[in-house]
Amino acid sequence: MAEQVERFEKVVLPHLDDAYTLARYLVRDEHDAQDVVQDAVLRALRHFEGFRQGDARAWLLTIVRNCCYSWHKSHRWDRSTISFNDDAATGVTDPHAADDLANQSSERERIQAAVDGLPAEMKEVIVLRELNELSYREISDVVGAPIGTVMSRLSRARERLAAALDDSSRKVG
Amino acid sequence: MKCADCVENLGSYVDGELPPEETAEMEEHLKTCADCAEAHRRLAGTSSRVKAGLMRYEAPDVLKARIRASLADPTRDEPPQRGLVAMPRGRVWPTMIAAAAAVAIVSSGLTFEVVRDRAGSGQTQEQVLSSHIRSLIPGHLTDVASNDQHNVKPWFNGRVNMSPDVPRLDSLGYPLVGGRLDYIKGRNVPVVVYARRQHVINVFSWPATGAADLRPQASSANGYHLIRARQNGLEVWIVSDLNLGELENFARLLNQSH
Numbered sequence: 001m002a003e004q005v006e007r008f009e010k011v012v013l014p015h016l017d018d019a020y021t022l023a024r025y026l027v028r029d030e031h032d033a034q035d036v037v038q039d040a041v042l043r044a045l046r047h048f049e050g051f052r053q054g055d056a057r058a059w060l061l062t063i064v065r066n067c068c069y070s071w072h073k074s075h076r077w078d079r080s081t082i083s084f085n086d087d088a089a090t091g092v093t094d095p096h097a098a099d100d101l102a103n104q105s106s107e108r109e110r111i112q113a114a115v116d117g118l119p120a121e122m123k124e125v126i127v128l129r130e131l132n133e134l135s136y137r138e139i140s141d142v143v144g145a146p147i148g149t150v151m152s153r154l155s156r157a158r159e160r161l162a163a164a165l166d167d168s169s170r171k172v173g
Numbered sequence: 174m175k176c177a178d179c180v181e182n183l184g185s186y187v188d189g190e191l192p193p194e195e196t197a198e199m200e201e202h203l204k205t206c207a208d209c210a211e212a213h214r215r216l217a218g219t220s221s222r223v224k225a226g227l228m229r230y231e232a233p234d235v236l237k238a239r240i241r242a243s244l245a246d247p248t249r250d251e252p253p254q255r256g257l258v259a260m261p262r263g264r265v266w267p268t269m270i271a272a273a274a275a276v277a278i279v280s281s282g283l284t285f286e287v288v289r290d291r292a293g294s295g296q297t298q299e300q301v302l303s304s305h306i307r308s309l310i311p312g313h314l315t316d317v318a319s320n321d322q323h324n325v326k327p328w329f330n331g332r333v334n335m336s337p338d339v340p341r342l343d344s345l346g347y348p349l350v351g352g353r354l355d356y357i358k359g360r361n362v363p364v365v366v367y368a369r370r371q372h373v374i375n376v377f378s379w380p381a382t383g384a385a386d387l388r389p390q391a392s393s394a395n396g397y398h399l400i401r402a403r404q405n406g407l408e409v410w411i412v413s414d415l416n417l418g419e420l421e422n423f424a425r426l427l428n429q430s431h
Contacts, residue, residue: 020232111226162219
């Protein structure tokens with residue numbers, strides 16, 4: 001058992017940031033995301049014997065994704081959470097740098113809002129592709145859908161994002 | 174290549190998922206067809222904007238500590254403290270009742286009593302609080318990260334001229350996160366770090382020889398709670414944004430484990 005845990009720590013735990021990032025996009029609240037990831041990691045450990053080879057990252061992300069969906073099912077009332085922006089810049093003294101940062105952060109906010117506005121099945125393929133950089137094959141395994149479906153979701157998601165970003169740029173510009 | 178085929182495969186091309194021969198055809202077509210080239214620019218632009226603009230998150234130290242603690246004892250099969258992800262209700266309640274009973278047993282019949290003093294106590298409090306807040310900046314929480322007291326306690330040897338108590342309180346819901354060195358009132362001070370759910374608890378201690386004992390007293394500042402005590406020639410400060418009730422319970426457990 002101790003050996004198993006040691007192997008698990010080596011193989012699976014390096015992907016904790018990816019797991020947490022996916023959970024942040026799928027459940028949003030940071031504390032809920034922590035709970036979901038902890039639950040997912042314990043599940044992964046319980047099923048680790050069944051994991052022989054293949055990509056540990058895609059395997060962990062599959063479990064995280066399923067835990068996110070279970071979490072949504074058990075929180076159907078969908079309490080609205082207010083998340084504060086923890087990546088806001090602080091302590092900037094150079095006014096030009098502050099402007100750059102402000103522009104960057106409003107670009108970030110636009111993109112974040114556009115992605116948040118996507119339906120769940122489009123949001124997850126966007127995050128898995130653009131942030132986690134998984135291949136189509138891996139995304140298909142994680143979300144449990146054929147590659148063709150993954151491709152068409154990705155394509156529709158990008159069309160929506162392009163339209164949303166055009167809109168918000170026009171409003172700002 | 175026809176435009177319809179091109180448009181259908183643009184996504185795969187942008188994602189580098191197109192086989193080499195089709196990639197070559199695609200590139201040839203994009204050189205000659207302005208409409209498809211424009212569609213490609215738009216798609217590739219959206220993809221790279223999203224890639225660059227989306228936040229990547231780092232798993233917080235507290236989450237890592239919780240995971241380490243549960244891996245150290247995976248048989249415990251601990252349900253998450255909040256959220257109760259996909260736990261059948263029938264299994265949750267007995268666990269919670271058992272936990273509540275354990276807390277009740279632990280909290281009853283104690284002489285350890287915390288005086289709630291909202292006035293605060295000056296410069297030391299300020300320094301301890303600053304250190305706590307600084308420790309919450311990513312990467313500043315621990316110099317030695319371990320949920321094993323046999324790693325944390327020896328780490329302080331030779332770094333400070335005292336050996337802080339590092340009891341293990343995982344089973345009571347306060348996993349050990351690690352330790353670090355800090356600087357309070359002009360000297361190096363050992364800090365032992367625990368967690369409670371997503372909250373960080375910092376425990377500072379230093380020798381206070383000659384000073385009169387001080388019964389534990391609690392104060393609050395900027396949304397943080399502090400508990401301070403002086404006993405057996407040792408001054409201890411406990412700081413967290415955890416609610417005061419649970420922080421007092423933690424202080425009791427710490428005191429009992431001496």
